[in-house]
Amino acid sequence: MxxxxxxxxxxxxxxxxxxxxxxxxxxxxxxxxxxxxxxxxxxxxxxxxxxxxxxxxxxxxxxTPKRLGAFGGTVTAGMVADFKVADVKAVREGKFYITRVPEGFFALYWKCPHLGCTVPWADQDPAMPGPPDGGDQAFTDKGRFKCPCHGSIYNRYGQIIQGPAPRPMDRFPLHIDSTGKITVDTGPSKSISRPIASAADAVAPPA
Incomplete structure (x- = not known):
């Protein structure tokens, strides 16, 4: 101005x-x-x-409904006849492992309950004992789940054997139809946490 x-x-x-x-x-x-x-x-x-x-x-x-065959939806994991007792199979599209134990099948979420690292299956590592509540008490077959981040070790039931993880590996609902086809529901909030990995939770194939 x-x-x-x-x-x-x-x-x-x-x-x-x-x-x-x-x-x-x-x-x-x-x-x-x-x-x-x-x-x-x-x-x-x-x-x-x-x-x-x-x-x-x-x-x-x-x-939004997840598409079939992908993580977040229903994933086909194979047929009962494809597995023998002690077999472990990674299903990458569903982010889980199928394990066959004497009592039946588990679908184990491969995210470590400790801090969320992906847990690989170490098939040449020593065999692990069975579940803490009974069932087959030991496997003669080699193999265990071993977290590469902090060393948590799990058996084929997903039971924590050693390390800092606070609980067993989570599992997904698993279904076996009359033909022996195995499907797993990996939808939102479907993973099941548990204080122990009970043999009673295994899904037995149809007679």
């Missing part, structure tokens, strides 16, 4: 010019504050919208 008075050729007393200059500075600072507030407001709204978008995707994904 002070500059404008000079451009117009008007005489402005020094005191008045100082006041006008101060008003200019106040106006500039107020304008800057408004712009900063608007910028922060847009940034805030952008963050809120991004979070809502992620939440919506997760919400819809939870209720």
């Amino acid at each position: 002070a500059n404008n008075t000079r451009e117009l050729g008007l005489f402005v007393p020094p005191e008045k010019e100082r006041q006008l200059r101060e008003l200019d500075e106040v106006e500039v600072e107020q304008t800057a504050r408004v712009r900063r507030r608007m910028a922060f407001r847009w940034i805030g709204w952008g963050a809120v919208m991004a979070l809502l978008g992620q939440w919506s995707i997760g919400f819809l994904g939870f209720f």
Whole structure:
């Protein structure tokens, strides 16, 4: 404003010019504050919208039916005749292992209950004992599940034998139809946690 008075050729007393200059500075600072507030407001709204978008995707994904044969849906794991006692098979599309024990079958989720690492099957490692509640007390066949992250070790029932994991490997619901086809439900919230890996939870093939 002070500059404008000079451009117009008007005489402005020094005191008045100082006041006008101060008003200019106040106006500039107020304008800057408004712009900063608007910028922060847009940034805030952008963050809120991004979070809502992620939440919506997760919400819809939870209720959207999963396709057959993939993790989150129903996965075919083979036929009863494909397995003999002590066999272990990784079913990658479902993120689980099929294990056959004397009492029947388990579908063991391959995520370690400790911190979520993927647990591989070590088929050349020493044989492990059976479940703590009875059943076959020892396998002569080699093999055990061994977490590479913190060393938790599990037997074919998914029972924790050694290490920091707080419980056995979780299992998925398993079904065997009259033809001997094995299917496993890996849908949302279908994994079953358990304090011990009970032999009674094994699914026996139809007679």
